[in-house]
Structures are given as C-alpha cells and as structure tokens.
Amino acid sequence: xxxxxxxxxxxxxxxxxxxxxxxxxxxxxxxxxxxxxxxxxxxxxxxxxxxxxxxxxxxxxxxxxxxxxxxxxxxxxxxxxxxxxxxxxxxxxxxxxxxxxxxxxxxxxxxxxxxxxxxxxxxxxxxxxxxxxxxxxxxxxxxxxxxxxxxxxxxxxxxxxxxxxxxxxxxxxxxxxxxxxxxxxxxxxxxxxxxxxxxxxxxxxxxxxxxxxxxxxxxxxxxxxxxxxxxxxxxxxxxxxxxxxxxxxxxxx
Amino acid sequence: xxxxxxxxxxxxxxxxxxxxxxxxxxxxxxxxxxxxxxxxxxxxxxxxxxxxxxxxxxxxxxxxxxxxxxxxxxxxxxxxxxxxxxxxxxxxxxxxxxxxxxxxxxxxxxxxxxxxxxxxxxxxxxxxxxxxxxxxxxxxxxxxxxxxxxxxxxxxxxxxxxxxxxxxxxxxxxxxxxxxxxxxxxxxxxxxxxxxxxxxxxxxxxxxxxxxxxxxxxxxxxxxxxxxxxxxxxxxxxxxxxxxxxxxxxxxxxxxxxx
Numbered sequence: 437x438x439x440x441x442x443x444x445x446x447x448x449x450x451x452x453x454x455x456x457x458x459x460x461x462x463x464x465x466x467x468x469x470x471x472x473x474x475x476x477x478x479x480x481x482x483x484x485x486x487x488x489x490x491x492x493x494x495x496x497x498x499x500x501x502x503x504x505x506x507x508x509x510x511x512x513x514x515x516x517x518x519x520x521x522x523x524x525x526x527x528x529x530x531x532x533x534x535x536x537x538x539x540x541x542x543x544x545x546x547x548x549x550x551x552x553x554x555x556x557x558x559x560x561x562x563x564x565x566x567x568x569x570x571x572x573x574x575x576x577x578x579x580x581x582x583x584x585x586x587x588x589x590x591x592x593x594x595x596x597x598x599x600x601x602x603x604x605x606x607x608x609x610x611x612x613x614x615x616x617x618x619x620x621x622x623x624x625x626x627x628x629x630x631x632x633x634x635x636x637x638x639x640x641x642x643x644x645x646x647x648x649x650x651x652x653x654x655x656x657x658x659x660x661x662x663x664x665x666x667x668x669x670x671x672x673x674x675x676x677x678x679x680x681x682x683x684x685x686x687x688x689x
Numbered sequence: 690x691x692x693x694x695x696x697x698x699x700x701x702x703x704x705x706x707x708x709x710x711x712x713x714x715x716x717x718x719x720x721x722x723x724x725x726x727x728x729x730x731x732x733x734x735x736x737x738x739x740x741x742x743x744x745x746x747x748x749x750x751x752x753x754x755x756x757x758x759x760x761x762x763x764x765x766x767x768x769x770x771x772x773x774x775x776x777x778x779x780x781x782x783x784x785x786x787x788x789x790x791x792x793x794x795x796x797x798x799x800x801x802x803x804x805x806x807x808x809x810x811x812x813x814x815x816x817x818x819x820x821x822x823x824x825x826x827x828x829x830x831x832x833x834x835x836x837x838x839x840x841x842x843x844x845x846x847x848x849x850x851x852x853x854x855x856x857x858x859x860x861x862x863x864x865x866x867x868x869x870x871x872x873x874x875x876x877x878x879x880x881x882x883x884x885x886x887x888x889x890x891x892x893x894x895x896x897x898x899x900x901x902x903x904x905x906x907x908x909x910x911x912x913x914x915x916x917x918x919x920x921x922x923x924x925x926x927x928x929x930x931x932x933x934x935x936x937x938x939x940x941x942x943x944x945x946x947x948x
Contacts, residue, residue, distance in 0.1 A: 527794075667855055668853075668856050670851060670855075674889055677892060678847055
C-alpha cells in the first residue's frame, strides 16, 4: 500500500537538483541502517543523487507510517486517513464505514502462551484482515490488540456482511505457534458509518464505532455490532421513561 | 469542521429545530429574533425550512427577491436580505424552494456559501429549520454553533424532540442542547419536561459517550390567547401584545439564550 501517493506525485513532478557537495555533507548512515533493520529496501541508484534521496525519503515516510510488528498502517497514519475520509464524506456524501476491532481475551493468550505467541496472534489477525478487505480499504493497528479498518464507499447494505466476513475469517484460522502447537482466536467488531453531509469530527466517528465494539464485547464477544440505522427510532422503553412523569398521568392517559 | 470562520465580527449561529412540526417553531423564531434585536443584537433569521417555508406568512412579508433567486444566481445576497418589522433582518426561502427540499451537493454548497457570507455581518443568526430529521434539517443544524429544540408538552412532540436530541448527540457530537417548551398549561411544566427529557437522555443516550449530553432549559411559553390573536393578524406578538404572558416568556427566553 502506498501511503502518501498524492504527495509523492507532487514532489516527483518537479525536478530538483542538490549540489553534489551538499549531498556529501548529509549524514544518512542512521537512516540507511533503520531501513535495512526493518527489512526495507535500501534505495538503488547513484548514492547522493536526487532520485536516490527521494527514494530514501519515501522509504522513511513509509516506515514511519507503518506498524513495525504487522506492517499495517500505524495509529498516526490511521488518524491522518480518518480525518481525510470524514472530510471527503462530508463533501461527497458517499457512505464510508469505520470498523473497530479487538482480539478477544488477548491478555489470556499472552498470559497462557507468552508474548511471542501473543505477537504471532497479532500478526495472524493482521494478515486475516488484509486478506478480507479491498485494496482501497485502510487496515491499521491502533493499539496493542486493537485494529481499525476504514472502508470508503461501502454501501450500508453491505456493512454487516463485510464485518461478518472478517470476523468469520479470523475465527476459522489456526495459528501455528513455535513448537508445533496451534492456537485459535476470535475478534469483536464494532462499526459505524460516517455521518454524511453533516459537520462531524473523526473523534465522534470513532466514538460511535467504539460504542458498538463495546456492545459486541458485552454481548459475549466474537461478534459484530454495527450502529443500528436509523438511531432516530425511539423504543418502547425510552417512551415509557419519557412519559413517566405525573403531568402525563393527569392530562393524557 | 466545515463551519465557516471569519475574523472580527462573527455571528453566533443558533439552529431552531423541533422533531415535530406545528409546535410554533417559526412563530418563536420570529419573536425571539425581535426580543434579541431589542436587547441590542444585530439579528438575521434565515428561513432554512427549504421545502415548506412559512416565515413569510408569520411576518406577512412576501418579497419579490428571495433565497431562491440567490441560489439561482439571479440576485445578490444583499438584495434578498430584508428588514423585518421586529427590527431584525430576514432571508426568506421563497416558494420556489420546493426543488431544494432534497439535499443535493449544490444545495449544500449554496447553504454553506450563504451562511459564510452573512456570518461576519451579524451578531446572531437564527436558522429556522424544518421539522423532523431529514438530511436537509440535519445538514442545516450542522452549520450552527448551538441548537435550540422547541417542544410542546404533547407526547408526540416530546418523542420527536427526544429522537432529534438522540440523533444530534450521536451523529453530530452535540453535547449541549437547549430546550424551549411552548404551549405549557401551567407554570413549571416546561422545567418538568426538560427534566423528563434529560432523564431519558441520561439513561439511553449518554452511556457510552465520553461526555454526557446536557439539556439546558431556556424557557417555557404558556398557552395564551394573545398568540392566536397575533398570528391571525400576522403580526409579531412582541409588537402587538407586548404585555401578554407569552410575549414576556419569549423575552425571558431570549435573555437566557444570550447568557
């Protein structure tokens, strides 16, 4: 996944030349060793040339926007993306779904099988998420065992099917541990659509999806809960409390 | 996020909405604007009830140039802003607005554009929105700094006011919502109604939100024959019967709105 495509094109379209002497003065050892440590390709081409420096910067940008363990977008990248997406939805009115996911009983996995196994589980879940979404969707690891997926242009009718597919995929996979043992895990998913055409913030959107994740957890985990649409329906319980006052008893019952 | 910000003077934008129609929203908008203007604010009432506008009927103003002409580019915004009898300015939707009752990208752009242009020129903008929670209403409300919900003690009005509060809290992150109760039959009823709404919100809406939703009581307007009289005469209540109980209640509500 290319992380900042617009910016790269913009920079590439303008030719820049750095005087060779200036390039020599740059200290790039640390940047290069960071890249090779993280398994990224060290830029090819003439060392110190502008294209070489550009690919070095691109690689560093990519590195700083990814989660080290899973290779997914990291929290910083996710926050950028969700801000862009809520702006886009506010203007275009296209439906966009945000899913918040959490590995069930992750602490138990860590406690029983150790942190190495915990990391393997996180990686396996990350792979499963990547395998079940479209290339245009952004999958991010936003906390220890927490993930988020932004699905642009996802019609409301498809939302629960998509979430359910992701949940089922994670549930069905056996994760091989070191030493031949296999482990299964499940995830809970909460989701909410971006409010179309209204002033909102990424924080509100995330809060709504989080609320659904909380609901999925409290309803027993290993399930998906999307925000019911419309929220405008008033339940019998709500009405009961609304009219509980004596003023209605006197005048209207 | 897309709310316009202008340096210097910047109007406080108050959306006046109600779940249910026919609760006196437009009547209250016009009279609140009069009270606010008398308290020294430079006020514009924007008739944002695009499909079913009737602010013109309440004010007995039937201008040739309306918001419709601004949207179609036939006239400038300045030409469409009128002086209303109550000492405030008004921007009327006009009958041609039926075609704008759906929220197309053009309508959104036009509305934002109009709001952006008037914000630096007034102290207060009252957005008289339509009833219900259609996308046009929600979008209009989203342009406002604060929301005033008008309800009556009728169960249907309360249910719809509650639904509106719920939608605004969850989809727009509104945490402070003002409540004005119209047509109360005895003093104190408005406060009870606000309390009742707050109780249901505390129980069913706020749990799960990081900051709870707070309903602020702005006032109660009693059932008063003088209201009917003013409406029939197509005059502002504050002009024709300023001493009536309802007029006094509107003035008190305007004062609380400014706090």
